[in-house]
Amino acid sequence: xxxxxxRKKQLPETPDTVTIESLAHDGRGVxxxxxxxxxxxxxxxxxxxxxxxxxxxxxxxxxxxxxxLSRAVDRVDALCPxxxxxxxxxxxxVESSAQIRIKQDILAEQFKRIGKVEMPEPWQPLTxxxxxxxxxxxxxxxxxxxxxxxxxxxxxxxxxxxxxIDSCIVMHxxxxxxxxxxGEMIAGLTIRDKIPQIEVAIGDEQCVLSFRVLEPxxxxxxxxxxxxxxxxxxxxxxxxxxxxxxxxxDGEPEVIPTYALPDLDLEFKFRPAMFTQVNYEINRQMINRxxxxxxxxxxxxxxxxxxxxxxxTLPMARFAGRVVGIEGDQPLVNHAKENARHNGISNVEFYxxxxxxxxxxxxxxxxxxxxxxxxxxxxxASEVLQHFKKWQPEQIVYVSCNPSTLARDAxxxxxxxGYKLVKAGVMDMFPQxxxxxxxxxxxx
Numbered sequence: 001x002x003x004x005x006x007r008k009k010q011l012p013e014t015p016d017t018v019t020i021e022s023l024a025h026d027g028r029g030v031x032x033x034x035x036x037x038x039x040x041x042x043x044x045x046x047x048x049x050x051x052x053x054x055x056x057x058x059x060x061x062x063x064x065x066x067x068x069l070s071r072a073v074d075r076v077d078a079l080c081p082x083x084x085x086x087x088x089x090x091x092x093x094v095e096s097s098a099q100i101r102i103k104q105d106i107l108a109e110q111f112k113r114i115g116k117v118e119m120p121e122p123w124q125p126l127t128x129x130x131x132x133x134x135x136x137x138x139x140x141x142x143x144x145x146x147x148x149x150x151x152x153x154x155x156x157x158x159x160x161x162x163x164x165i166d167s168c169i170v171m172h173x174x175x176x177x178x179x180x181x182x183g184e185m186i187a188g189l190t191i192r193d194k195i196p197q198i199e200v201a202i203g204d205e206q207c208v209l210s211f212r213v214l215e216p217x218x219x220x221x222x223x224x225x226x227x228x229x230x231x232x233x234x235x236x237x238x239x240x241x242x243x244x245x246x247x248x249x250d251g252e253p254e255v256i257p258t259y260a261l262p263d264l265d266l267e268f269k270f271r272p273a274m275f276t277q278v279n280y281e282i283n284r285q286m287i288n289r290x291x292x293x294x295x296x297x298x299x300x301x302x303x304x305x306x307x308x309x310x311x312x313t314l315p316m317a318r319f320a321g322r323v324v325g326i327e328g329d330q331p332l333v334n335h336a337k338e339n340a341r342h343n344g345i346s347n348v349e350f351y352x353x354x355x356x357x358x359x360x361x362x363x364x365x366x367x368x369x370x371x372x373x374x375x376x377x378x379x380x381a382s383e384v385l386q387h388f389k390k391w392q393p394e395q396i397v398y399v400s401c402n403p404s405t406l407a408r409d410a411x412x413x414x415x416x417x418g419y420k421l422v423k424a425g426v427m428d429m430f431p432q433x434x435x436x437x438x439x440x441x442x443x444x
Contacts, residue, residue: 015050015066025106025404027090027434028062038063041157042084042093044072054158062158074098079131082165087157089170089432096431100125103426103436110403111424115411123425123439126289128281130431134171135202136278141186143193150183150192170432172202175209178232182209185228189221199239199246201272203257204280207234210246210272222249243273244331261287264315268339274332275308282429286439287315290397293423293441294371296320301367303391305355305374305384310336310348312373312399317348320371324364325350356383365390373397380405385412396442401429403436413442420444 018031020043029043040063043049048069055062068075078084078092091099108119142151142162153165168176186192191213199210217225217238225236226249235255239246248254259280260267264287270276277283290312296302296319304313307325309332317323317340325348327333333352340348351364355376359365365387372393374381378401388396396419400406413419419442429437 011053011056015052016063017048017050017069020045020047020049023102023106025110025436027094027102033061036061040065041090044075044094046070047072047075074102080169082163082168085156086154086163086165086168087159088154088168090157090434092432096130099431100127100426100428103428103438106436107403107406107424107426107438110407111410111421114404114407115409115414117407117410117414117421120421120423123289123423125425126282126285126427128279128285128428128431130428131169132171132173132176133279133281133431134168134176135200135280136276137171137175137200139198139200141195141197143187143195145193148187150186152179152182152186152198171200172207174202174207174232174234175200181228181232185224188224190218191215191221199243199272201257201270201276203270204259206255206257208237208255208257208272209234210237210239212239216240219250225249226252237272239273243271246272259283261315263288264318266314266318266343268309268311268314269342270309270335274335277311277429279429282427282437283311286399286427286429287312289439290373290399291315291319293397294373294395296371300371301369303364303369303372303393305372305381306376307336307350308332308375310339310350312375313348313350314339314343314345316373317345321347323348324367324369326353326355326364328352328354355381359384359387367391369393371395371397373399375399376405378402378405380409382409382412385409385417388413388417392444394444398440398442400438400440401435403438406438406440410440410442418444 020029020031022030022045024030024039028039031038037060040051042065049065050067051063051065053061053063074095076095083092111117111119140162151162153163156163166180194214195211197212201208229236237246256269258267258269298321300320302316302320302323304325307313307327313323313325330352333350336350369391422441422443424440427437
């Protein structure tokens, strides 16, 4: 059967006027025109705005503000001159404390609508620096022949093109203030059009930039890159294929970034492409909240699901009798074991397992755990929750980067498995963006 190709709907050429009714879960303003819902970038509830349509679909449309007819009390002027073009941020037009309140409201709404669970009295939000906090990122690189310039940064909002920016005030300044310098250095390489991206990994003391290279750099290229390293106090690496191919330049030692939890006498080593939290201040506060909430002692056996390189596992091992960490990525598991040895911790075990699959043949899965923490990806953890019937933990701490899947999984824990949602709250891991990081506590 031949399918008809769907036609792109013709967009109105003149702006329309609406009153913004609410916010969507991604922070866009919500309004209605002729019964159709419109999602409008940079619009806040209560505002009257003129907007242009940017896309139109059968059931909804999208738009962009062109003129404010009234201004919400929570609105502020964005600090970044590239805001609205660069897609890295979506909340700079919202006052900082209002960003937290909005995200808390989104979390409560998702619990109620998706999980059919009422939000309890919230935790005090965890907050930290609003600018210069981001230590992990993947930046795009593009050589523009017509301008003989190399762009370094992030994609345009809702477009695949690289935004033309000269700085990023959300990135740690060791990189965020060097975008022009990076572009100029790359423009002088013979492979300037063969570098599609840079992986940024900034530790407490080290800054490592991994250049994805489609062709090997020449000796002269490497000398130019090494001079840039010395001038800007950072390490440049080469990545020929996947993340496991990241290597130092010729003749240079491998630099392993680290981040520390001084109060717990812990230091974590990680390789540039490995997952770590982007905001170190919030990560420290988050770990402290987990420890305070679980109130661990030597009689506790804890299961850490989606444990990564041991970000929660090792701090909990300072207090619990035994901690078992499970992660789907074998290189991360290997690194978690290295971090345990590096910190002299012996009461932990780490295993690699796909937590979306049946775990019946895994020896660790047939033990009992009285406390569980899980920190899944945006997809959530619905598949592994069925194993909680066997484990019967007294307490569950769920750390989430997606309130929708957290709400769905809360519905399973509360309405199917008999747990109570005791506490929940947001953590300002990603200021100036619509991302909602949160934590929830469930008890039997």
